[in-house]
Amino acid sequence: MLFKISISGIKARWKDYLVLFSGMIITTAIFYMFEAISTNNKFTTSSPIGQNAKIVFIFGSILLAIITLVYVFYANNFLMSMREHDYGLFMMLGAKSGVISKLIIIETLAIGLISTVVGIIIGIGFTQVLSSFLASLIHMSLTHFSAFYMPAVIATIVLFAILFLIAGFLNARTFTKTSALQLLRSDQQSDWKQPKALTLATQAIAGVALLAGGYYAMYDIQQLKVMAIPIALVTIVLGTYFVFNSFFVMLLQAFQRSSISHSGLNSFTLAQLKFRIRDYTKILSVVSLLFALALGAITVGTGFQRMVPKLASGNGYYSVAITNPNYEMHSLVGQIKDKVTVTYQQKVDPQAKRVYYRRDQLKEQPLKYAAFVSRKTLASKTFTAKPSQFKHSDSPAYQELWGLQKPTIKAYQIKVVGQQAFNRVNAKTNQLLMVRANDMDAAAAPLTKITNLQTKQYGYQNGEQVGGSFTLYQSFKSIFGSLEFMGIFLGIAFLAMLASCLMFKILSGAASDKIRFDMLNKIGTRRSVLNRSIITQILVLFALPGILGILDVAFGLQMFAKGGLLMGGAYQTFGVTTAGFLVLYLIYFIVTVLIYSRIVVPKTKVER
Amino acid sequence: MTTKIVQTEDLHKTYDKDSAKPYEALKGISLSVKEGEFVGIMGASGSGKTTLLNILATLDQPTSGSVEIDGQDVTHLTSNQMADFRSKKLGFIFQDFNLLETLTAQENIALPLSLQNAKAATIQTAVKTAASKLGIDDLLSKYPTQLSGGQKQRVAAARALVSNPSIIFGDEPTGALDSTNARELLDTLTNINQQGVSILLVTHDPFSASFCKRILFIKDGKIGDEINAGDKPRNEFYQEILEKLGTFEQ
Ligand SMILES: Nc1ncnc2c1ncn2[C@@H]1O[C@H](COP(=O)(O)OP(=O)(O)O)[C@@H](O)[C@H]1O
Numbered sequence: 040m041l042f043k044i045s046i047s048g049i050k051a052r053w054k055d056y057l058v059l060f061s062g063m064i065i066t067t068a069i070f071y072m073f074e075a076i077s078t079n080n081k082f083t084t085s086s087p088i089g090q091n092a093k094i095v096f097i098f099g100s101i102l103l104a105i106i107t108l109v110y111v112f113y114a115n116n117f118l119m120s121m122r123e124h125d126y127g128l129f130m131m132l133g134a135k136s137g138v139i140s141k142l143i144i145i146e147t148l149a150i151g152l153i154s155t156v157v158g159i160i161i162g163i164g165f166t167q168v169l170s171s172f173l174a175s176l177i178h179m180s181l182t183h184f185s186a187f188y189m190p191a192v193i194a195t196i197v198l199f200a201i202l203f204l205i206a207g208f209l210n211a212r213t214f215t216k217t218s219a220l221q222l223l224r225s226d227q228q229s230d231w232k233q234p235k236a237l238t239l240a241t242q243a244i245a246g247v248a249l250l251a252g253g254y255y256a257m258y259d260i261q262q263l264k265v266m267a268i269p270i271a272l273v274t275i276v277l278g279t280y281f282v283f284n285s286f287f288v289m290l291l292q293a294f295q296r297s298s299i300s301h302s303g304l305n306s307f308t309l310a311q312l313k314f315r316i317r318d319y320t321k322i323l324s325v326v327s328l329l330f331a332l333a334l335g336a337i338t339v340g341t342g343f344q345r346m347v348p349k350l351a352s353g354n355g356y357y358s359v360a361i362t363n364p365n366y367e368m369h370s371l372v373g374q375i376k377d378k379v380t381v382t383y384q385q386k387v388d389p390q391a392k393r394v395y396y397r398r399d400q401l402k403e404q405p406l407k408y409a410a411f412v413s414r415k416t417l418a419s420k421t422f423t424a425k426p427s428q429f430k431h432s433d434s435p436a437y438q439e440l441w442g443l444q445k446p447t448i449k450a451y452q453i454k455v456v457g458q459q460a461f462n463r464v465n466a467k468t469n470q471l472l473m474v475r476a477n478d479m480d481a482a483a484a485p486l487t488k489i490t491n492l493q494t495k496q497y498g499y500q501n502g503e504q505v506g507g508s509f510t511l512y513q514s515f516k517s518i519f520g521s522l523e524f525m526g527i528f529l530g531i532a533f534l535a536m537l538a539s540c541l542m543f544k545i546l547s548g549a550a551s552d553k554i555r556f557d558m559l560n561k562i563g564t565r566r567s568v569l570n571r572s573i574i575t576q577i578l579v580l581f582a583l584p585g586i587l588g589i590l591d592v593a594f595g596l597q598m599f600a601k602g603g604l605l606m607g608g609a610y611q612t613f614g615v616t617t618a619g620f621l622v623l624y625l626i627y628f629i630v631t632v633l634i635y636s637r638i639v640v641p642k643t644k645v646e647r
Numbered sequence: 648m649t650t651k652i653v654q655t656e657d658l659h660k661t662y663d664k665d666s667a668k669p670y671e672a673l674k675g676i677s678l679s680v681k682e683g684e685f686v687g688i689m690g691a692s693g694s695g696k697t698t699l700l701n702i703l704a705t706l707d708q709p710t711s712g713s714v715e716i717d718g719q720d721v722t723h724l725t726s727n728q729m730a731d732f733r734s735k736k737l738g739f740i741f742q743d744f745n746l747l748e749t750l751t752a753q754e755n756i757a758l759p760l761s762l763q764n765a766k767a768a769t770i771q772t773a774v775k776t777a778a779s780k781l782g783i784d785d786l787l788s789k790y791p792t793q794l795s796g797g798q799k800q801r802v803a804a805a806r807a808l809v810s811n812p813s814i815i816f817g818d819e820p821t822g823a824l825d826s827t828n829a830r831e832l833l834d835t836l837t838n839i840n841q842q843g844v845s846i847l848l849v850t851h852d853p854f855s856a857s858f859c860k861r862i863l864f865i866k867d868g869k870i871g872d873e874i875n876a877g878d879k880p881r882n883e884f885y886q887e888i889l890e891k892l893g894t895f896e897q
């Protein structure tokens with residue numbers, strides 16, 4: 040009997056359940072996808088930076104699991120806010136608490152089971168699409184990768200089974216510990232407490248000061264060195280909390296005292312917000328911090344990617360060097376549009392362990408080498424080598440030429456000699472063709488083919504031992520490519536979950552707000568005024584953590600800009616990334632407004 | 648000549664009209680309330696009291712029939728016009744959810760005027776006047792959680808009064824109060840009525856009804872009977888109500 044009532048209760052609110060389900064399903068899908076990519080050996084070991092990527096991915100999935108926990112908690116609260124009344128009624132009717140507990144646990148687990156299964160199926164689809172995108176990003180072929188990966192399925196099921204079991208038992212406990220009357224009237228209670236003025240002021244000042252201190256620490260990383268990071272972490276976390284708990288409350292109080300509070304529903308809107316913000320302090324702080332983390336991850340990830348050509352060309356002037364190029368090699372070189380080429384004759388004496396070059400050739404077509412002139416902007420300069428510079432093996436010119444030779448002769452000493460001396464060396468003459476592609480991104484395809492051919496030719500497992508800055512370009516690309524992917528992926532996953540948490544937190548309060556909106560409707564509030572009040576309230580709750588998060592990142596990037604990690608590239612992608620982020624966030628905002636309005640705004644009873 | 652504040656002709660209301668099981672909650676109600684009257688509407692639970700009140704209060708629309716309030720036909724208003732009409736012409740006192748806990752008594756009382764975008768100074772004086780009528784001047788800066796049930800209901804009454812409405816509607820306003828507080832609120836309403844404000848009270852409680860000057864009995868969606876207090880003392884009228892209920896409920 041109770042079971043039947045329970046089902047009909049769910050039917051009556053199926054739209055709210057739909058929201059709950061879609062949120063849970065997306066969460067599960069994201070978690071599965073992350074597990075499938077990070078734990079899948081085929082994926083991580085076929086990349087040259089396999090182990091590094093694995094650590095980054097494991098770190099990512101731990102963070103993701105923590106956020107999932109928070110998410111399930113809020114989604115569950117939303118669920119229970121919908122069910123409180125029904126269960127209260129059952130208890131009123133004399134249902135035993137054991138029966139109620141059983142019902143609650145069954146309901147929670149059923150929701151968990153359905154969303155986990157559907158989530159994994161959708162997650163497999165996501166994985167298929169995203170893994171090929173990742174592979175193309177880091178120039179990697181994924182021949183044996185399959186989106187369905189059993190260990191990932193198991194990991195996802197285990198995590199969600201644990202989470203829902205905990206949620207189910209916690210729900211059952213809360214219900215059996217609260218009296219039926221309290222449950223029935225739960226939507227009529229208010230926990231509004233007027234905060235003390237002095238505490239508010241102290242916290243507000245402390246909050247702003249702490250935030251400012253944190254931002255300054257990141258800005259002044261050159262002075263503070265490594266200390267900047269822990270200082271910023273502590274001050275920003277505390278500062279964010281205090282700012283939400285008091286600074287914004289004081290700001291709202293100031294508005295309340297001003298004349299704008301007298302018109303329309305402003306007094307109600309301001310009061311709702313003031314009340315909400317203190318109730319929401321924890322979630323708003325977490326949303327703001329993780330928003331920053333996610334946005335930061337994407338910005339830094341994409342920022343690094345943009346640095347690759349600069350980094351690589353500062354490390355060497357020539358992109359590739361080919362010893363005795365054949366027809367195939369020549370035609371590949373021909374495919375490179377904007378380039379500089381130089382060919383030197385070379386003789387190798389294996390007995391003396393020497394490699395000879397002609398002085399006249401080095402004079403006519405001098406070797407060029409690159410060096411960084413500014414660590415900050417990553418600007419590099421090209422120098423022209425005089426033949427005399429090859430006397431010392433530690434000179435940059437010597438190092439450049441040495442690096443461009445084929446791997447088998449790298450142990451030999453370079454000798455620059457006159458033409459006659461060169462002719463006297465009893466060895467066959469090699470041609471060393473050096474190619475500089477001025478735009479490595481554009482020339483990536485032929486350059487990759489050239490290095491692949493060379494790797495095959497010299498039998499080396501690792502392309503890095505073939506000379507030229509392109510091999511560096513490739514390995515930077517793969518490291519930063521997976522960093523970028525991580526950044527984008529984690530960023531979107533975090534944002535999706537955090538915005539959902541915020542959404543559920545707001546929606547959980549909708550049941551009790553309904554009474555207020557009902558009353559406002561009765562005393563004659565136009566629907567448009569009600570809607571404006573709703574939009575303002577939700578907009579502020581979404582905007583404040585977003586703005587704080589963006590500020591955090593804007594200052595946080597200083598660490599990368601000045602600390603020498605990202606240098607000039609730190610702010611390159613900040614604008615685009617933030618815009619993309621805001622679009623996603625906006626979608627969540629709109630969805631929240633729509634669902635919330637549907638719950639709280641009284642239905643129009645006009646029939647004609 | 649006394650003007651009619653509320654006037655209805657042959658009101659019908661059918662719920663779920665297009666469904667398989669339409670339910671006719673009001674079956675032709677004609678009534679009128681004159682200016683300055685204190686009218687009660689009594690009936691058993693499910694007899695259609697709330698349905699009637701919702702229609703009179705422009706919260707719902709009748710299936711057929713007309714409703715005039717203060718000379719204006721309210722059945723053909725748009726939803727915005729209805730909202731404006733409520734905030735200017737009608738006052739409400741509800742059973743349990745009365746006040747916004749996040750606003751002070753002062754702000755709660757001021758809401759209807761804020762909705763009309765009245766000037767701050769106007770609001771200030773109107774709130775003061777309404778508050779002193781109900782004797783709650785010293786409670787204005789308090790939040791609802793700091794008030795007793797009776798005090799809350801008086802704040803709600805002040806809010807209903809603040810925009811000088813043509814009529815105040817109450818749907819079981821004493822339903823959630825203990826007898827002392829209920830008595831206090833009813834005395835207050837009587838007091839307000841004596842100052843010339845019309846009141847229409849919906850209740851199933853004979854004690855509350857005995858404060859009214861005229862009572863309409865509603866049964867199965869129709870007005871069945873009507874009694875007048877005339878100059879009778881209240882306890883005598885109360886007895887009359889009980890007797891009427893005894894025969895009416897059969
Ligand atoms: N929204 C509605 N939809 C369908 N039936 C309703 C609705 N509201 C009330 N009713 C029915 O109309 C009748 C009168 O209800 P109501 O006016 O609330 O009575 P009262 O307030 O006198 O107890 C009841 O039988 C009730 O079930």
Ligand SMILES: [Mg+2]
Nearest residue numbers: 693696697698
């Ligand atoms: Mg009723």
